Amino acid sequence: MKYIQSAKNPQIKQWKKLLTKKERELTGTYLIEGFHLVEEALKHDDLVSQVIIREGLDLPQSWNLGQDEVITLSEDAAKALSETETNQGVFAICHVAKTTIDLQKHHSFLLLDGVQDPGNIGTMIRTADAAGIDAVILGNGTVDVYNPKVLRSAQGSHFNIAIEKKDLQEFVMDLKTAGIPIYGTALEGAVEYTTVSPSNRYALIVGNEGNGVTGELLQETDQNLYIPIYGKSESLNVAVATGILLYYMKMGNRTS
Amino acid sequence: MKYIQSAKNPQIKQWKKLLTKKERELTGTYLIEGFHLVEEALKHDDLVSQVIIREGLDLPQSWNLGQDEVITLSEDAAKALSETETNQGVFAICHVAKTTIDLQKHHSFLLLDGVQDPGNIGTMIRTADAAGIDAVILGNGTVDVYNPKVLRSAQGSHFNIAIEKKDLQEFVMDLKTAGIPIYGTALEGAVEYTTVSPSNRYALIVGNEGNGVTGELLQETDQNLYIPIYGKSESLNVAVATGILLYYMKMGNRTS
DSSP: OEEEOOTTOHHHHHHHHTTSHHHHHHHTEEEEESHHHHHHHHTSTTTEEEEEEETTOOOOGGGOOOGGGEEEEOHHHHHHHOSSSSOOSEEEEEEOOOOOOOTTTOOEEEEEESOOOHHHHHHHHHHHHHTTOSEEEEOTTSOOTTSHHHHHHHTTGGGTSEEEEOOHHHHHHHHHHTTOOEEEEOSSSOEEGGGSOOOSSEEEEEEBTTTBSOHHHHTTSSEEEEOOOOSSOSOOOHHHHHHHHHHHHTGGGOOO | OEEEOOTTOHHHHHHHGGGSHHHHHHHTEEEEESHHHHHHHHTSTTTEEEEEEETTOOOOGGGOOOGGGEEEEOHHHHHHHOSSSSOOSEEEEEEOOOOOOOTTTOOEEEEEESOOOHHHHHHHHHHHHHTTOSEEEEOTTSOOTTSHHHHHHHTTGGGTSEEEEOOHHHHHHHHHHTTOOEEEEOSSSOEEGGGSOOOSSEEEEEEBTTTBSOHHHHTTSSEEEEOOOOSSOSOOOHHHHHHHHHHHHTGGGOOO
16 A cells, blocks of 8 residues: 655645646546545546545445555645645545537536636536436536536536536537527526426526626527526526526426 | 725724624624625615725715715725735625514515535525525524625625524424414425425525534424435535525416
8 A cells, every 4th residue: 555654745746736727637637535525436437546545544344445546645745635724634536537428318408608616616517416417518718627616516416417518609509400499598688487398308508607698609599598586686696596497497397 | 084004004903803703793793895795785774884995996976975984995904904815995894784573574584504604605695685585594503694705605685685693493483373384404204395385475494514404493394395306416505405495485476
């Protein structure tokens, strides 16, 4: 079993580079941290390349790790690697999954157009997973999905759902060709969301926290939707709005 | 017009104390920061006691401020006061609003039981405001609502909706006496949320991110609800779940 004593060990430095998008793209790997995330990742074959733990930590039997895969860190080294103040002492290096969107097989899509806040993106990936969406598509200008904050707030849903970067304008054309209904979200030129019929086959586009979905995309949709505001707030948080819309679309499945 | 040059001016120190719950409770005031929050606060009478701006900043005419109320800061002083890396140079001191829950006048309530994440609480206050809820009730163990992160994520909804701290066990008894239906949220002993009828008169209890609503409270509700998970994620973010439930309850109002 490999052991790293020094916080200044070059391997620690190398792993910490994975906190940058550039290094993640270069290596096709990313770093996850925390008991829950690592546990979720280990449930998937061929996802985790290395598990890294702080010395003296007891891991659950169920993790069933081969000795070769595990690297142990001193307390100092774990502190150096961690993104958090009080680290849990559990990390892993994962491969970026190679997913392929298949418009014959996949029916439901969440498209993120220029969403900026990592916490929002993570929460939307988690919500899309919960709502049974097939794939999340990230347009240009949306924050990198393997950013540590995105990973943290998605709580492992990265491993459950197809996630791909695409040019949204092009992808919307593909969706049209496949006959999949496309809904945008907008405040003007839109209908109340409850006027569309719940369905399992659709694409929903949500946009930037300040500016919403770009006008060019809104012109290509079948219908643009808004969520009414009954009180005095100006708008909803984009992740909350996404949850309301995705679960509304499941209403056809309701048991009542 | 008062001007503060030094970042070490005792007034700056005093204002920064408002970042602690203790000082907020002692003085009955809190500090807000950022153009949008200050603008929203100024729309309400008797809420803002002082506006504080960085020198050289142009404020909109519509703010219509008397010279006496405004204090100007040097760039250094503004930097010292700010919670953010790149401050907008706009702050205000607000009075904690004195609201009174009236079970004759108010019909819809969101109860937060031990919610811990300030971003979640702020987002839930914003969502409750959007969904036309009358009041948000914070139980013991829920993070203070005038915490800067809560204020930031609520985006001004603090000023629009009644917010009170209460012992939830006692308040639930009051709701029962008033005949207001009470819904808890739980994974066990609960029904799918779509089985209850949308209504404008109800109280919803949501709970701690890890542990949910406490068992004692769940026993006092009329019905406990769950949101089905269609994918592989274990749960939904509590603010997203709240949005789904509050907007479901508005379905009776839908225009379709």
